[in-house]
Amino acid sequence: MRKTALTIAGSDSSGGAGIQADIKTMMANGVYAMSAITALTAQNTTGVSAIFNATPEFLAQELDSVFTDIFPDAVKIGMVSDRELISVIARKLKEYQARNIVVDPVMVATSGARLISEDAVDTLKQELFPLAAVLTPNIPEAEVLTGMKICTGEDMIEAARQIAQQYQCAVLCKGGHQLNDANDLLYFKDGYRWFEGKRIDNPNTHGTGCTLSSAIAANLAKSYDLPTSVERAKDYISGALSAMLDLGAGSGPMDHGFAITGKYVQ
Secondary structure, eight states: OOOEEEEEEEEETTSSSHHHHHHHHHHHTTSEEEEEEEEEEEEETTEEEEEEEOOHHHHHHHHHHHHTTSOOSEEEEOOOOOHHHHHHHHHHHHHTTOOSEEEOOOOBOTTSOBOSOHHHHHHIIIIIGGGOSEEOOBHHHHHHHHOOOOOSHHHHHHHHHHHHHHHTSEEEEBOBTTBSTTOEEEEETTEEEEEOOOOOOOSOOBTHHHHHHHHHHHHHHTTOOHHHHHHHHHHHHHHHHHTOOOOSSSSOBOOTTTTOOSGGGO
């Protein structure tokens, strides 16, 4: 049986992040991908110009439709910008006893655009984070979640420790933003582990967070443990960046299909 994964996130009309990136990534990592769309965004490689949220009732119907027919082996949660939608997701995940939940606490787009309201952040913390197997904040997001300034590798460890203890889940604190660039820290129950990455000189990084969390979810769906899932996901994202796809006027997308070969792509 093919393993399955569900992405709950916003749509990116330019295809480099959000639902589109998640589905491409999950397919490239060998699982069948499904989606529940939280919002439509009008965006491209230069920024986000509009966000149109799904209604809570419709999002609930999307989730019911997936869980009652093709039960996902893993769930990735990305952009959710409204507290009512977050509450719906948390309620449905508990109702269906979803497993292998990866939460990417998307708060700010690569372009710098704010993607979530202040009250939604509190609802994320209270209702969704405690359900996660792993949270995947970048450094700015980890700073928001802890209230501390992260300037060193030791700061990353302390921030991840605080988040992990507060929400009783593993935390992947992602490097970048000039600190431990390409090196990520996984903090879990038995300790922590650094994952060193290759620094790839590619300015087109739109959707890297979505892609990494989706690849982790895909590997958890295939029954790899969390450290192995992170390692495989980082290898995949390095390959996607190394393919040097160059599209758009801003920070463009990666090549999610860099490793897909066969007669249908000729």
